[in-house]
Amino acid sequence: MFDYDLFVIGGGSGGVRAARIASAEGGAKVALAEESRMGGTCVIRGCVPKKLMVFASEMPEAVADARAYGWDATVGAFDWGRFRGSLDRELDRLEAAYRNTLKSAGVVIYDARAVVVDPHRVRLADGQEFSVKHILIATGGRPFVPDVPGAELAVTSNEMFHLEALPKRALVVGGGYIASEFACILHGLGVQVTMMYRGAAILRGFDDEARATVVAAMTKRGIAVQCGVDVARLEQAAGGIAVQGTDGSAQEFDLVMYATGRKPNSGGLGLEALGVGIGARGQILVDEWSQTAVPSIYAVGDVTDRINLTPVAIREGHAFADTVFRGVPTKADHELVASAVFTQPELGSVGLSEEAAKGNGPIEIFSASFRPMRSLFAGRTEDRVLMKLVVDQASQKVLGCHIVGPGAGEMIQLAAIAVKMGATKADFDRTVAVHPTVSEELVTMRKPSRVV
Incomplete structure (x- = not known):
């Protein structure tokens, strides 16, 4: 007899969906442990707050357009503190909604870190242990910062929503979608923005013609996009952060943000000792049913490093619950994901x-x-x-x-x-x-x- 039919480690979108479906529709006894805030990367420090910042950054252009359309419209200074307060309240509301959804579905929530002891046992940080029939790892990913001198002076996307004040000059290091989005956000909020990317062109993996169109627009708007160069060193200077490039350049900024990729959060969970396969990037290796090499342990979402998008994690979590607890064998479809x-x-x-x-x-x-x-x-x-x-x-x-x-x-x-x-x-x-x-x-x- 197990304490729980399912124990989910990670309260992001994929873990929450799996827990809710397994409990409310599959009739399982379910618990979920989350060491940080409920909602995971997307809700708390990713897609949602980022999109709200996108909206904020678009307002000056909208006001300028309004004048062209005959409106007597003006835009004043941007009040970062006011916006941040509203953002914090919205994230609190969303986190509460996630918690209420789980509670309404009958899921037991533990606000603690959990690790896997053996294929049918988990332990919380306070020492509590539970016997479980199935374990689902849904711990997501984290920003990756290369090991360069002075890296501690930089921030990542996690910290961007909690800045005390907006910088006047910002360097965004990286060329993926997170780097590109934050470069546009900061520029729209009145920050002088430079992007530095070691590759030949940003937004690698997207259609060349499409990404060239985006880059041309970003450049015309005043964002300095520097490709073929990387950061060699960061140093604290009297006027900000001194950045030395691999091309020998020297520039100074008030803020340096790294958006150089993300890595799966699989470390320290006790998985490798049990025979769960871990890939070169730290991803948990799973089959098409999201099952690991240990039959009772599954994993979904960014920690598996398949397609790292919130809707995909939700589909994977739902498919897992359908398969294991609802008797409806379902594979998450990873083809033609927009x-x-x-x-x-x-x-x-x-x-x-x-x-x-x-x-x-x-x-x-x-x-x-x-x-x-x-x-x-x-x-x-x-x-x-x-x-x-x-x-x-x-x-x-x-x-x-x-x-x-x-x-x-x-x-x-x-x-x-x-x-x-x-x-x-x-x-x-x-x-x-x-x-x-x-x-x-x-x-x-x-x-x-x-x-x-």
Whole structure:
């Protein structure tokens, strides 16, 4: 007889979903342990607070546009303290909502770190031990900071929501979506921003044409994007943080933020001693059912380093609960997962990029780049929207869709449904456009811009 049918370690989106479904719909006796705040990275120090900062950073441009449209509108100084207070209250509300959801589902919550003692036993930091039938690891990931001299002077995305004050000059180190988003956020809030990335171009992995459009817009807005260079050393200086680049450059900033990737939180849980496989990056190795090499231990979400997106973790957690506790064998589907980068402008993507699709036979590229009506009228003539479809020439199946522009995240969610269903270019063509919208270009591009 076990104390619990399921013990979840980690109170992020994937762990919470698994616990709730297993308890409320699977009839299991479930407990969940979380050593930090309920809600995990996404809710507390990731997607949600970041998106609210995106909204805040867009307001000056919206006010400027309002003047062009005839409104007597002005924008004053940004009050970081006021915004941060509102943000803290919203995160408190969301955390309480997560807790109430678990309690309503009958899940027992332990606000403590938990480790695995053996395949059927867990221990809390206060020494309590429980016998459990199944264990689910959902401990997420953490920011990675390279070992460079002076690294302790830098912050990561975790600390960005708790700054005492906004800097005047900021360096964002990294070229992924987190780095790109925070560069745009800080710039929108009035900070002088420089990005430093060791690679040839930021947003690696996204369609080249799409990311080039984003970079061009960021540069025109005043963000200094420096590629092919990395930080060699950080030092405290009288006027801020002195940054020495690997190219010999020397610059000074008030804040240095590292966004150089994330690593799975698998250490110190007692897993390796039990025979649970751990990969080179620290990821927990699981099969298509999210099961580890130890049959009673499962793992979902970023700690498995499959697709590190909140909705994917939720799907994995739900599939686990369906399989183990509801008698409905379910595998999480990792194919054609859409994503969005909340830069300014936004980038939305689903399916194959042009570069990735080239190796699968001849493809047709349908691409339209144009100035959007709203910002053009407001005098922002440099703004561009990109609509792009990657199409298999033989079957005419749409292999990928890439959008850059206002609302790209919202649009790609809808386009992803069609791509996921296997839509062909003819399906897009016979769909009547909604006019005037930027998204109508997705169904009005008749001739390929190139065949590769």
